[in-house]
Amino acid sequence: MTTTDPRENILRRLRRHPLGTLCMAAILIFMSACGSGGGGTEAPSAQTGDFPTVNPDGGPPAGNPDGTAPIPAEANLEDVTAPDRIVGDGTPESCSAEAFIDAVARGGTIVFDCGPDPVTITLPEPARVFNDADPDIVIDGGGLVSLSGGGLTRLLYMNTCDEDQVWTTDHCQNQDHPRLTVQNLTFVNGNATAETEYDGGGAIWVRGGRFKAVNCRFFNNVCADEGPDVGGGAIRVFSQYEGLPVYIVNCTFGGAEGYGNLGSNGGAISSIGVSWTLINSLFSYNSAVGYGANPAQSGTPGGGSGGAIYNDGNTMTLTVLGSRIAYNDVNAHGSAIFFVSNDHTGDIVIDDSSITDNIGGSWYPVYDGISMHSDTPITVSDSVIENNS
Incomplete structure (x- = not known):
């Protein structure tokens, strides 16, 4: 998991620190002037690769x-022309955390x-x-x-099996509601490291x-930075x-150096027994920072x-369409994707992606960057999978 340029290694590790973005800015300025060996070598770009430039909001x-x-159709934007709730009355100050949390409830x-x-609406607790x-x-x-967690809290929480959120059926693990859609939003600085019962899911x-x-x-x-099942x-x-899929459509997870998400497993997304369909999305600069794999190695x-991406469980599918997965890193397996179907019934489809x-990892029986059982069906079409190490 080393890189040829030690400066890149420093920058990658700094992303894992809460103040990493600020630290990187200072180090990049210093490196630009001095170089790693005092010879004036140009510092690594803040956007390695041909990723899009930043928006005005940064x-x-x-x-x-x-x-x-x-x-x-079911994966597209929902109609919001007749809203039930409007947070705010036209000014930034009116868009308070309290108003948003109440609207979600x-x-x-x-x-x-x-x-x-x-x-930016900074929440003191999850909606x-x-x-x-x-x-x-x-x-x-x-x-x-x-929506910001201020580096202290998760942002959104939904759980059909949590009595505090009211049970509505006798089969909470398989009910058709609530149906939650988030769209045209940014989720930033969410932090679930303090969560114990419902761990994972920083945002x-x-x-x-x-x-x-x-x-x-x-x-x-x-979210938590160590553990085999978080x-x-x-x-x-x-x-x-x-067993219907989670749709992730036209979304960005990370997208540039200093913007990535991290957790013990699944730097961007994680699930157990859940199918995903990822469409026209970008996953970059995310990190799985735990160590010892699953089950955890001794010590x-x-x-x-x-x-x-981290998928674990039994029957499930992962479908990746029109998406890019690059510059993510791991300490154990699956620098891009970890997909383990325990009963060997899951499958992967990758098209036009x-x-x-992606950096690090091992156990790539078919495609480097993707860890899975050797008998997991995988269909790859019109896609590039290369230079993962």
Whole structure:
């Protein structure tokens, strides 16, 4: 897991520190002037590769700019022309954390009126979905709203099997509601490291019902940094209704140096027994920072698999369409994707996608960068999978 340039190694490790972005900015300035050996060598770019430039609010835009995969109707944006709740009355100050948390608790279609400029709402605690509220919850940021955990808290929590959120069926692990959609939003600085019972999911934790994310960005979200069965620096999902997939459409996880998400496993997303369909999305600079794999090797805490994506469980599918997975890193297995179907019934489909330049890992029986059982069916078409180490 070493790089040829020691400066790159320093920068990669700094991303894992809460102040890493600020530290990198200072080090990049210093390196630009001095070089690693005092010879004036140019510092590594803050955006290695041909990723898009940042938006005016300071972050890479949503989605893979080269993604052209068709989007199924059920995976598309939800209609918000007749919202049930409006957070704010036209000014940034009116878009308070309290107003947002209350709107989520009440459910329905939620939009924001915070003025014409980008705004960040910093939450003191997660917004929680109540299972007996509106069965459909749509949260649309209009491309202007960032939800921040301030480096202290997770941002969104939905759990059909949590009595505190009200049980609505006698089969909480397999019910069709709530149906949560997040769209046109940025999730930044979420932190679930203090969570014990519902661990993982630095930005979003979901169990039950249905979940999808469309046109969203996930920056600098973190969860527990060690352990074999914890993960999802940005998103952690369990128990989707009837095994239907989670849709991630035109979303960015990381996107540039200093913006990546991290967790013990699944730097970007993690799940157990859940299917995913990833469409026209970008996963880059995310890290699986645990070590010792799963099950944990003797003397280790376990973890470190799935630089971008961690899938574990039984029957499940992973479908990657029009997406790019690059510059993610691990300490154990699957620098890009870790996919283990315990009963050997899962399968992977990759089409019109690029999986390149992911760092570290081992156990690649078919494609480097993807750790899976050798008998896992995998279909790859019109895609590039290379230079993963």
